[in-house]
Amino acid sequence: MNESFLWRLKYQPKSLNEIPGREEMIANLTQIAATQDIPHLLFTGPKGYGKMEVARLFTHYVLGKGSSTNCKIVYASDPLTQEERDETRRLSYIPTKRIGSTAGRRFTWPAFIFSRIKPFVEIKPISFHPIKFLIIDDFHLLEDQQQGLRRLMEKYSSYCRMILLTDQISSIIDPIISRCNIIFFKQIDFPSFKERIEFIAKKENLILKGNISKILYLSTKGSLADSISHLQAAATISEEIDPDIIFRLVKNDLREEVGLLLRHALSQQSNRVKDNLSNIQKYNRVFSEIIDIMCDEVFKLPVVELIKCDIVNLLSQIDFRTIDSTSQDLMYDNLIYGLIDLGAKYS
Amino acid sequence: MKKSQELPWVEKYRPKNTKEMVGFSTNIKKIKDFIKNFEEQQNAGRKIRGSQKAILLEGPPGIGKTTVVYAVANDLGYSVVEMNASDIRTENAIVETLEESISSTDLLSYLMPEKLNRKKIILIDEVDGISGKSDRGGVKAIVSLIKKTKNPIILTCNFYDSKFKSLYDISTKIPCRSLQKATISNLLKEIAEKENLKVDDEIVEAIAMNSGGDMRSAINDLQALSQGVFTDMEFLDMHRDIQEKIFSFLQSMFEQKTIRKARDILSNIDFDYKIIHKIIHANMKAVILDRKDRKEIFNTLLDADNLMNQIMTRMDFSLLSYFFDLVSGGVIVSVTQTISKGYKKFKMPNLGNLRFRFTGETLLEELQNFFYKSKLDIVNQIIPQINEILSIYDEPTRNKRLVQIATELDINSAELKKFVN
Numbered sequence: 218m219n220e221s222f223l224w225r226l227k228y229q230p231k232s233l234n235e236i237p238g239r240e241e242m243i244a245n246l247t248q249i250a251a252t253q254d255i256p257h258l259l260f261t262g263p264k265g266y267g268k269m270e271v272a273r274l275f276t277h278y279v280l281g282k283g284s285s286t287n288c289k290i291v292y293a294s295d296p297l298t299q300e301e302r303d304e305t306r307r308l309s310y311i312p313t314k315r316i317g318s319t320a321g322r323r324f325t326w327p328a329f330i331f332s333r334i335k336p337f338v339e340i341k342p343i344s345f346h347p348i349k350f351l352i353i354d355d356f357h358l359l360e361d362q363q364q365g366l367r368r369l370m371e372k373y374s375s376y377c378r379m380i381l382l383t384d385q386i387s388s389i390i391d392p393i394i395s396r397c398n399i400i401f402f403k404q405i406d407f408p409s410f411k412e413r414i415e416f417i418a419k420k421e422n423l424i425l426k427g428n429i430s431k432i433l434y435l436s437t438k439g440s441l442a443d444s445i446s447h448l449q450a451a452a453t454i455s456e457e458i459d460p461d462i463i464f465r466l467v468k469n470d471l472r473e474e475v476g477l478l479l480r481h482a483l484s485q486q487s488n489r490v491k492d493n494l495s496n497i498q499k500y501n502r503v504f505s506e507i508i509d510i511m512c513d514e515v516f517k518l519p520v521v522e523l524i525k526c527d528i529v530n531l532l533s534q535i536d537f538r539t540i541d542s543t544s545q546d547l548m549y550d551n552l553i554y555g556l557i558d559l560g561a562k563y564s
Numbered sequence: 565m566k567k568s569q570e571l572p573w574v575e576k577y578r579p580k581n582t583k584e585m586v587g588f589s590t591n592i593k594k595i596k597d598f599i600k601n602f603e604e605q606q607n608a609g610r611k612i613r614g615s616q617k618a619i620l621l622e623g624p625p626g627i628g629k630t631t632v633v634y635a636v637a638n639d640l641g642y643s644v645v646e647m648n649a650s651d652i653r654t655e656n657a658i659v660e661t662l663e664e665s666i667s668s669t670d671l672l673s674y675l676m677p678e679k680l681n682r683k684k685i686i687l688i689d690e691v692d693g694i695s696g697k698s699d700r701g702g703v704k705a706i707v708s709l710i711k712k713t714k715n716p717i718i719l720t721c722n723f724y725d726s727k728f729k730s731l732y733d734i735s736t737k738i739p740c741r742s743l744q745k746a747t748i749s750n751l752l753k754e755i756a757e758k759e760n761l762k763v764d765d766e767i768v769e770a771i772a773m774n775s776g777g778d779m780r781s782a783i784n785d786l787q788a789l790s791q792g793v794f795t796d797m798e799f800l801d802m803h804r805d806i807q808e809k810i811f812s813f814l815q816s817m818f819e820q821k822t823i824r825k826a827r828d829i830l831s832n833i834d835f836d837y838k839i840i841h842k843i844i845h846a847n848m849k850a851v852i853l854d855r856k857d858r859k860e861i862f863n864t865l866l867d868a869d870n871l872m873n874q875i876m877t878r879m880d881f882s883l884l885s886y887f888f889d890l891v892s893g894g895v896i897v898s899v900t901q902t903i904s905k906g907y908k909k910f911k912m913p914n915l916g917n918l919r920f921r922f923t924g925e926t927l928l929e930e931l932q933n934f935f936y937k938s939k940l941d942i943v944n945q946i947i948p949q950i951n952e953i954l955s956i957y958d959e960p961t962r963n964k965r966l967v968q969i970a971t972e973l974d975i976n977s978a979e980l981k982k983f984v985n
């Protein structure tokens with residue numbers, strides 16, 4: 218393949234060893250790969266930390282050439298298509314012609330597992346490979362369907378390994394956790410990040426002015442892919458990359474919206490809050506990430522320190538509550554009620 | 565011509581006069597009487613009592629409250645000066661808006677002589693829109709407007725709220741009930757016929773059922789269906805049998821007075837118990853009107869949610885009985901004020917990946933092979949990034965680049981273009 222026009226793809230690592238700033242983890246993983254029996258893996262860490270990249274390239278590393286047929290990635294946040302739905306529905310009905318107490322009854326299958334996962338894991342690996350991999354992104358979104366997976370993990374464990382990715386480990390059920398090796402993802406360290414950015418800048422003949430790497434690192438939380446994309450956008454404007462341009466590109470709409478939500482809730486403008494909320498939910502982030510951002514935003518509020526303390530205290534309580542929650546909607550409401558009450562107290 | 569250029573059907577089929585309206589007849593008469601009475605009194609030079617200067621139409625959304633005002637005005641040869649309650653802050657602001665709109669209609673009357681000297685009805689729509697403390701001035705402003713008015717005033721609102729007590733005291737309330745399911749499905753069928761839309765009776769019934777008496781949402785659903793947009797329809801279609809069960813569960817649940825009865829109701833349901841608290845949460849706003857009660861229930865639901873998480877992550881079903889207690893007894897004991905009875909639009913809680921779908925699924929799937937992101941992330945993150953990179957170029961270069969990207973990724977460039985613009 219020719220070099221890609223999009224730098225995001227052009228500079229995508231092609232093998233496990235090319236991933237910057239993950240040396241320790243990779244050493245760990247190659248060790249795991251060398252063992253006879255590779256365990257199921259659970260990768261946990263915030264969005265954008267490169268869980269999928271590591272998972273994908275790890276399967277390449279293990280499977281070599283067979284990786285395209287013997288590895289499948291499913292995204293738990295992708296809605297089921299109409300066909301998949303129909304299929305599940307059709308099969309969920311046991312015809313009246315059948316004998317037995319279940320005849321004529323309808324069963325609710327865990328639709329996602331049924332249509333996306335089962336067909337893959339039921340088939341043995343192709344072309345003499347001993348194992349195959351299933352990568353599930355945003356695993357926590359499966360909620361109680363996780364139970365269904367637990368059986369599959371055991372049943373097909375002789376040849377199928379799963380790599381589960383999640384940014385919300387508290388929603389993963391214990392039986393799954395106990396069946397997996399857990400790998401925690403940290404933000405990649407700044408020196409590695411900087412080295413990579415500067416490497417790319419050199420390759421593309423860019424001049425980085427000011428502290429571009431730092432700005433990118435902070436605003437993308439160390440996500441190289443996103444940073445590289447911003448860099449390309451900046452490069453189309455000028456070969457000299459100016460901090461101002463980068464600042465404009467990384468302007469974070471989600472952050473802004475969260476800040477607005479905070480202000481509107483505290484000043485009890487419930488109609489606006491509703492809009493902010495629906496905008497925020499479009500980003501599909503886990504609730505605790507929103508709380509994280511909000512904590513930052515609190516310090517930008519034009520109020521006295523004491524009130525800020527109160528707000529942060531409230532946020533911490535709400536965050537704590539999230540650990541044991543099954544419903545983001547409830548959590549969002551909890552947050553808003555809390556903020557509105559607090560706002561009323563001080564107004 | 566794109567379909568979206570059409571008028572939304574709710575506007576296209578908004579009744580122009582009271583004859584075209586369905587199911588509102590007694591209220592229409594009351595409103596007409598009110599207007600006529602106002603005119604008579606005024607003509608006779610008599611002083612009009614407060615409660616005869618303004619009426620308040622109270623009822624759920626989408627049942628024709630706004631429509632009926634315009635329709636009556638049309639029947640009686642009035643014109644309507646509409647003010648949105650959420651824009652009202654101070655008395656001055658009201659007077660300004662009024663003067664502005666009245667003088668502009670005067671201007672209009674020069675151009676259209678038949679509108680000359682038309683009398684005016686003042687409509688203050690959706691009084692509920694006045695919210696929060698800082699807006700208290702708005703209520704006061706309306707009250708004093710009513711006291712001084714030379715024109716009949718009609719207010720609309722969804723629910724009673726103690727914030728508006730002074731408004732209630734000074735105006736005559738006309739409760740408007742939500743529309744019957746049959747009324748809605750009949751009108752839907754009429755519209756479908758006019759639009760040459762073939763749709764199963766069963767689907768029409770389902771839409772009518774789901775609307776909970778809200779004509780607006782029913783018409784919107786029908787239009788969405790005609791455009792191939794599926795929102796709640798898939799859900800409807802999939803769970804139509806469960807739908808009714810959940811619905812009647814909610815209805816009877818809140819009406820119980822004792823914990824025991826509430827618990828009984830719960831033990832009779834046969835849908836997924838894991839989401840009961842979510843269902844109650846999604847629907848309680850429509851039923852529980854009192855804010856304090858809502859808050860109480862909400863806290864109970866939070867506890868229930870917490871418990872359910874424990875049950876699910878630890879597989880400890882011995883806790884389930886406490887969960888049931890919380891979502892039945894725990895909820896109903898929190899209800900201290902009267903609740904809103906009658907037919908409601910049933911809302912399904914947000915259950916993650918069940919509900920929406922993307923346009924251009926295939927393209928997204930192809931992009932996934934390169935970017936390894938969920939479809940949602942591709943739409944929200946990757947596509948904007950591509951946009952960002954291309955935005956600097958002029959149109960022809962941009963197109964060239966797009967084609968380049970498409971060839972490289974082996975995808976249809978026309979499809980990609982649809983996304984990127």
Ligand SMILES: Nc1ncnc2c1ncn2[C@@H]1O[C@H](COP(=O)(O)OP(=O)(O)O)[C@@H](O)[C@H]1O
Nearest residue numbers: 574578585586625626627628629630631779780
């Ligand atoms: N009683 C009715 N008869 C016919 N159409 C109605 C009726 N009620 C509502 N509609 C339809 O629903 C739409 C919204 O009605 P609207 O009067 O704005 O509701 P509300 O003000 O009560 O929220 C109208 O445009 C109309 O198409």
Ligand SMILES: [Mg+2]
Nearest residue numbers: 629630631689
């Ligand atoms: Mg209205």
